[in-house]
Amino acid sequence: MATEKAAPTLIGSVQRALRLLEAVGEHREGATAKQLARKAGLPLGTTYHLLRTLTHEGYLERVDGIYVHGKAVGSLGRHREVRQGREAVSRALNRLREELGAATYFATYRDGEVEVVDVSQAPGTEAVEEWADFGATGNAHAIGQCLLGQLDREGRLDYFSRHRPQSLTRRTVTDSGVLMRRLEARPLGRPVLEQQEYMPGVVCAAVPIMVGAAVCTIALSLPVAQSHRLPAAADRLGARVGSVMERLSFTI
Template sequence: MAEKAAGGGVQSVERVFELLELITDAGGEVSLSELSSSTDLPLPTIHRLLRTLVAKGYARQLPNRRYALGPRLIRLGEGANKQLGALARPQLKNLVDSLGETSNMAVLDSDMVIYIAQVPSPHSMRMFTEVGRRAHTHDTGVGKAILAQLSNDAVRSIVGRAGMPTPTDRSLKNIDELLAELELIRERGYSVDEQEQELGVRCFAMAVPDAPTPSAISVSGPVSRVDERFAEKAVPLLREAVQSIAAELNLKA
């Protein structure tokens, strides 16, 4: 019979998810000793749970004996992303109807962001970002909005593993610049991609509060249309949208 956890759940299930989250937080790969130092679980329990996860394909042991996330999680993640994107799509459409520019939703996936939903602008000249595309966090509006929800240590770890390429001459070039930018984002509540991903394109983004996985939505378009006047209208609408998505997520929980 499975042990009951303090909150009424099943203890062994809670422990499995704790291990998976620890592996994820470590960048998708971790040693047994690193897991042991990050949790109060006894080492034999960790080893037993990992063996089960490996056997089921939800974890894998690498040749160097470290443990990584397994391929069966991909299908679960893709399904969850589709559901989250479908849930957010009405809010993205409202943004496009009100602002006339492309709206996207992205989530943090390991050390990158992945776009999971989009409603395109009706304009012929617009920003194109394919659903399923992965991008760095430091040079995208959604990425910076997500990073601003994390601790500086977590940001350093993500950027240390993913690197900081500079697609344009406006891209942030080092961790100090990024941390200063994130502090500004925390103060004002939204991020701006100031032609950092693509010259001629500006993006305003905002994180979804209390989302089960770090998430953000954005509106993007040519700098000729997406200007300060646009921001005055877009920021309150983004705030309404993320609050509506957060409320919907809480109802589904």
């Protein structure tokens, strides 16, 4: 005998609040509480109670007795866009990892900080272990060097004033003057290659990209035993990243 599927538990107050939000959306210029009550089919007292709550939480705004959507409604859409954008980036990184046979990374420079947003790895293409904070060691790895290379001089000096260059391996460059000249001398758009400056046994490459006005980079890493592959893999990453990312529209 088939078991009857239980009906879902519905929360009436949530349903009524959503009906009010929908009713507000149908009035471009906003609507009064009485108009919204009629549109949503709710008692006026219940409508006033829900309108006060939705206004307090920022989902509605009341201007001269007229209710319109508040900023919190817009943020719901932005959160969805961010989630969808992150998922698109993840898929792109997975494709690049499979094509290049290397762990891949997406990072951005946001609010004066280096931020690794997503990483794609798999057995045989493991990502670099973050044994020293990526955000504070931009001088030592390809991701940080690529992002800093896209800034102006003031932006670089600002970063190094807050994150003094750290010595992580015997290859790490820590002299601020040398670092500044090195960053300024790099040709725009070319991959950044880094060999064991962040961690012994690992080589990396990063290519600069722009996502809207955001400063970003796509990077890859390889074990030092495969360092002979790095220049060709970096060039291929630079050639492929445009076609993989150009159709993506997302918010960082």
